[in-house]
Amino acid sequence: MRxxxxxxxxxxxxxxxxxxxxxxxxxxxxxxxxxxxxxxxIDTIEDAxxxxxxxxxxxxxxxxxxxxxxxxxxxxxDPGENVEADxxxxxxxxxxxxx
Numbered sequence: 001m002r003x004x005x006x007x008x009x010x011x012x013x014x015x016x017x018x019x020x021x022x023x024x025x026x027x028x029x030x031x032x033x034x035x036x037x038x039x040x041x042i043d044t045i046e047d048a049x050x051x052x053x054x055x056x057x058x059x060x061x062x063x064x065x066x067x068x069x070x071x072x073x074x075x076x077x078d079p080g081e082n083v084e085a086d087x088x089x090x091x092x093x094x095x096x097x098x099x
Contacts, residue, residue: 001025003075007057013040013048021058021071028061028068 002008003018020037021029029037034045049069052058059070 001077003071004077007075011048011051013038013044014052016040017045017048017052018057018071018075021069022076025071025076028070030066030068034069 001019001022003015003022007018008015016038017034020034023037024033031042031045031049034049035042038045049058053060057072057075059072061068061070
């Protein structure tokens with residue numbers, strides 16, 4: 001699943017983090033799970049998380065088991081909302097070739 005279209009006009013790493021979080025919005029993700037999903041170095045992911053947090057696009061929860069990161073509710077598409085149809089040709093090419 002992809003983040004809503006209005007939240008995709010940002011750095012590629014931030015969009016990748018949002019997309020990964022939206023995929024697991026109910027469960028949340030740890031930084032290490034994001035690292036595996038986004039395939040970027042930890043410093044770059046931390047910078048992206050900091051930027052997303054400052055814009056209130058992610059929620060960070062801490063409990064006994066550790067820290068979980070969730071996307072803000074407004075980033076997650078509604079059930080039945082077709083975000084894939086909103087992607088541009090360039091987005092589809094990037095996705096197809098892993099760019």
